[in-house]
Amino acid sequence: MEELDGEPTVTLIPGVNSKKKQMCFDWGPGEMLVCETSFNKKEKSETEPGCPFIYIIRKDIDVYSQILRKLFNESHGIFVGLQRIEEELTGKSRKAQLVRVSKNYRSVIRACMEEMHQVAIGAKDPACGRQFSSQVSILSAMELIWNLCEILFIEVAPAGPLLLHLLDWVRLHVCEVDSLLADVLGSENPSKHESFWKLVTILVLQGRLDEARQMLSKEADASPSSAGMCRILGDLMRTMPVLSPGNTQTLTELELKWQHWHEECERHLQDSTFAASPHLESLCKIMLGDEAALLEQKELLNNWYHFLVTRLLYSHPTVKPIDLHLYAQSSLDLFLGGESSPEPLDNILLAAFEFDIHQVIKECSIALSNWWFVAHLTDLLDHCKLLQSHNLYFGSNMREFLLLEYASGLFAHHSLWQLGVDYFDYCPELGRVSLELHIERIPLSTEQKALKVLRICEQRQMTEQVRSICKILAMKAVRNNRLGSALSWSIRAKDAAFATLVSDRFLRDYCERGSFSDLDLIDNLGPAMMLSDRLTFLGKYREFHRFYGEKRLTDAASLLLSLMTSQIAPRSFWVILLIDALPLLEEKEVVFSAEQTYELMRCLEDFASRRPVWREPGVQQLQEDVENTKLEMLRLALARNLGRAIIKEGSLEGS
Numbered sequence: 001m002e003e004l005d006g007e008p009t010v011t012l013i014p015g016v017n018s019k020k021k022q023m024c025f026d027w028g029p030g031e032m033l034v035c036e037t038s039f040n041k042k043e044k045s046e047t048e049p050g051c052p053f054i055y056i057i058r059k060d061i062d063v064y065s066q067i068l069r070k071l072f073n074e075s076h077g078i079f080v081g082l083q084r085i086e087e088e089l090t091g092k093s094r095k096a097q098l099v100r101v102s103k104n105y106r107s108v109i110r111a112c113m114e115e116m117h118q119v120a121i122g123a124k125d126p127a128c129g130r131q132f133s134s135q136v137s138i139l140s141a142m143e144l145i146w147n148l149c150e151i152l153f154i155e156v157a158p159a160g161p162l163l164l165h166l167l168d169w170v171r172l173h174v175c176e177v178d179s180l181l182a183d184v185l186g187s188e189n190p191s192k193h194e195s196f197w198k199l200v201t202i203l204v205l206q207g208r209l210d211e212a213r214q215m216l217s218k219e220a221d222a223s224p225s226s227a228g229m230c231r232i233l234g235d236l237m238r239t240m241p242v243l244s245p246g247n248t249q250t251l252t253e254l255e256l257k258w259q260h261w262h263e264e265c266e267r268h269l270q271d272s273t274f275a276a277s278p279h280l281e282s283l284c285k286i287m288l289g290d291e292a293a294l295l296e297q298k299e300l301l302n303n304w305y306h307f308l309v310t311r312l313l314y315s316h317p318t319v320k321p322i323d324l325h326l327y328a329q330s331s332l333d334l335f336l337g338g339e340s341s342p343e344p345l346d347n348i349l350l351a352a353f354e355f356d357i358h359q360v361i362k363e364c365s366i367a368l369s370n371w372w373f374v375a376h377l378t379d380l381l382d383h384c385k386l387l388q389s390h391n392l393y394f395g396s397n398m399r400e401f402l403l404l405e406y407a408s409g410l411f412a413h414h415s416l417w418q419l420g421v422d423y424f425d426y427c428p429e430l431g432r433v434s435l436e437l438h439i440e441r442i443p444l445s446t447e448q449k450a451l452k453v454l455r456i457c458e459q460r461q462m463t464e465q466v467r468s469i470c471k472i473l474a475m476k477a478v479r480n481n482r483l484g485s486a487l488s489w490s491i492r493a494k495d496a497a498f499a500t501l502v503s504d505r506f507l508r509d510y511c512e513r514g515s516f517s518d519l520d521l522i523d524n525l526g527p528a529m530m531l532s533d534r535l536t537f538l539g540k541y542r543e544f545h546r547f548y549g550e551k552r553l554t555d556a557a558s559l560l561l562s563l564m565t566s567q568i569a570p571r572s573f574w575v576i577l578l579i580d581a582l583p584l585l586e587e588k589e590v591v592f593s594a595e596q597t598y599e600l601m602r603c604l605e606d607f608a609s610r611r612p613v614w615r616e617p618g619v620q621q622l623q624e625d626v627e628n629t630k631l632e633m634l635r636l637a638l639a640r641n642l643g644r645a646i647i648k649e650g651s652l653e654g655s
Contacts, residue, residue, distance in 0.1 A: 065135075067119065068372075069416065071112040075376055076419045078104050082383060083426045095154070098384055102150045105376060106143055113139035141345050142373050144173050145364065148352050149377060152321065154384055159320045160243040160251050163312055167207050170309045174302060177202045181211070190215070191222040197279045202300050204283050205310045209237040212283075229280050232273060236265055236287065243317075251318050258317055262288065289315030295334065304335035305349055321355070328353035357386055361398065375406035375423075400427045404434050411438045421456055432460070439465055444472055467493045474498055483509070484518030487535075491525075496532040503534040507541075507573060516542060533568040541569075544580070557584050557591045564603045574607045579630055585637040594645040601638050604631065 022037045082101050113136055120132035151157055151165040177199070184193045193199075196215070203212035213234040220230035241257035243249070249257075265288050268274065274281040285293035289311060294301070301307045308331035312319050319327065328350055332342060342350070344367040351359035364374050381387055382399040403423050410420035417438075424435035439457065444450040450473055457465040470493030477486035483505055490498040510516055522542045529539035540563055547556035563569055564577050581600060584591045592600065608631065 067112060067116050068135075069413075070115070071108060072372065072410065072416055072419060074108040074111075075105060075372070076422065078108070079376060079379065079426075080422050082380070086383065095156075098154055098380065099150065102146070102154050102380060105380070106146055106150070109139055109143045109146065113143065138368070140173070142368070144169075145345075145348055145352070145360070146373070146377060147172065148349060149360065149381070152324075152352055152355065153357065153381055153386060157321070159318050160254065162321060162324075163309075163317055163319060164243065166309045167313065170306050171206050171208070174206065174306060177206065177208075184215075189222065191219045198300065200279075201283065201286070201297060204237075204286055205294075205297060205300060205306070207310070207313050209240060213237045226277050226280070229274050229277050232268065233280050233283060236261070236268070236284070240287070241317075255318055286310070287314055289313075291334065295337075298335065301335075304332045304346065307331050307335045325350070325354040357381060358398070361402075365402075371402060371406035371409055375402040378402050397429075400429055400431070403427050404430060407434070408438065411442070414443075417442060418452070418456075425460075435460070436462060436465055440468060444469065444476075447473070467495065469493075471495055471498060474502070478502065478505070484521045487518070488521060491528045491531060491535075494531065496535075500532045500534040503532070503538040504570070506538055507534075507570070511573075511576065516545075534570070537563065537568045537570075537573075548583075553584060553587060553589075553591045557581075557596065560584070561592075561596050561599055565599060574603070575630070578604055578607065578634055582630075582634060582637055585634075585641045590641065590644050590648050592641055592645060594642060594649055597638055597642045597645055601642075604634060604638065 024037050078101060085097065088097075116132055116136045116139060120129050120136055123129035123132055147169050151162070151169060155165065157165045180195055180199050180202070184190050184195055184199050187193045190196060196219070200212050200215045203209070203215065216230040216234050216237075220227040220234075239261060241254055241261055243251075243254050265284060269281070269284050269288065274284050282293060282296070286297070291311070294307060294311060298307070301310065305328075308328055311331060312327060316323075316327065332346060332350065336342070344363060348360055348363045348367065351363055361374050361378055364377070365371075368374070378387065378399050379402075382397075387398055404427055407420035407423035407427075410423070411417040420438070421435060424431040424438075427434070439453060439462070442449075442453055444453065450469060454466060454469050457469065470489045474486045474489035474493065474495070477483070477489060478501075483502060487499065487502045487506070490502055506516065506518075506522070516522060519542070522539060523546070525535070525539040529536045540559060544556055544559045544563065547553075547559060560577060560581060564574070569577060578600075581592075
């Protein structure tokens with residue numbers, strides 16, 4: 001894409017003196033923070049900036065419009081549908097399908113425009129009303145441009161049908177005539193209505209000759225003196241050669257018929273057939289394509305492209321697409337007459353008539369306030385194979401660049417970001433990288449939103465992003481003391497360190513309360529408990545309690561001994577494990593074998609030898625005394641159990 005021809009638009013921030021103060025900027029994906037610094041550009045620095053505020057500048061405010069959000073939502077479905085049927089688009093059906101998609105886009109624009117128009121009418125605040133009206137004008141211009149691009153680039157209408165399409169284009173975007181027609185026909189005497197001749201002239205300018213002829217018949221009925229002239233002009237309107245969609249005549253035949261008809265119109269004008277009626281004479285001149293007569297109706301034509309189509313209708317009905325730009329430029333020059341400069345819309349339409357697609361996209365990108373229009377139009381034209389040769393300097397093509405920009409704007413909104421995901425998906429070169437960068441910046445304000453983001457990442461195998469989101473949610477859960485949720489998220493993130501941290505919190509809570517919370521989660525850890533040693537210990541220790549509760553004492557004893565000898569238990573928990581052995585040692589039936597009892601004794605002595613020595617008296621000394629008492633009880637229990645186990649095992653061997 002070429003560089004911009006002019007300087008970018010300057011946006012003034014209220015209260016900020018950028019001429020005097022140095023500015024501080026911080027760019028984000030959808031917003032920018034701006035503030036004054038305490039540094040002057042020339043003078044000495046001040047201790048404080050003159051404007052103490054930090055401003056948030058959004059590059060795409062249209063995503064916050066309730067009505068435009070409907071445009072974004074509806075067009076998203078059309079866009080995704082187009083990408084999915086790409087493989088099915090072949091042969092003749094391809095063009096018809098693409099035209100249908102284009103019409104769907106236009107219907108969404110028009111529906112949005114009509115809703116915006118109703119809101120503008122009902123607005124109580126004049127400023128809001130003006131803002132909505134301005135938006136209606138922009139949407140109307142968007143549909144106008146899109147419709148023309150559809151005719152020239154997608155339908156690719158040849159000479160003959162081209163003019164019919166252009167006539168429909170003008171009629172669609174000049175709607176005032178229908179209300180005027182209803183007003184005139186609704187009066188008691190239509191031919192005497194003050195806007196009668198204005199209406200007939202507009203109908204002729206739009207090529208609606210059948211309706212114009214019907215209006216002339218009313219004039220003939222009301223005014224016998226002009227009945228003959230009305231009949232002659234009506235016959236000229238009726239016999240004007242037009243290439244209708246179902247007509248099989250060739251362009252050569254049409255041109256010959258049209259030439260004869262044109263000569264007949266000229267003869268009537270030279271014979272002063274309509275001299276007695278200036279209105280009818282003016283209409284005859286218009287039908288002859290007389291430029292002076294057409295320019296006299298500038299007020300009724302409204303714009304130069306209406307003038308262009310009327311001029312072609314009555315002067316060059318078989319115009320070829322390749323010649324359009326010549327007539328377009330001359331029509332613009334004639335219509336403006338050097339009195340004013342072309343508007344941005346004029347430049348866009350001229351570029352379209354020149355079949356310069358890239359200039360159309362460039363001008364639209366500059367003129368419009370968001371990327372919706374250029375992104376979707378470019379994507380559609382790309383499916384028409386019209387942009388294949390145009391790559392940008394930085395690795396992507398024009399279609400992908402514009403889709404990436406549009407999707408980035410959607411990610412600035414709290415809910416529209418979900419639409420942006422699909423646009424990134426259909427950008428094969430840079431889409432995934434962009435999605436990864438943007439999805440990490442989505443604020444996970446609720447767990448429901450976090451689950452949506454997580455599901456999107458998992459569907460696309462975005463492992464790092466899944467891990468990052470799970471870590472964030474795990475941290476939030478820990479801060480809210482929701483240990484079960486925190487453990488679940490840390491397991492999902494496959495974060496061993498965080499799983500260890502949460503497991504420690506579970507064990508600490510057990511020490512304080514004597515019971516576990518979130519038993520369902522811990523009981524169903526399954527293979528996930530292998531994520532970290534501490535998590536394994538937590539799961540197995542809970543399993544020990546379950547065995548004990550179910551009176552599976554032998555299994556409980558084996559598991560408890562395994563936990564002590566495997567070295568996976570935190571040292572602070574050893575004393576609890578040893579004391580947990582006491583009830584098993586005191587059972588009537590021998591639970592621990594002699595060998596297991598020796599292992600328990602070794603663990604006990606190992607723990608006792610590594611115990612810290614309390615340096616200060618007080619509570620810590622009291623805790624040590626309690627612990628010593630328990631250990632002594634454990635030694636006695638172990639000694640008794642050893643004797644019982646040896647006797648039992650000896651008697652079994654003897655038998």
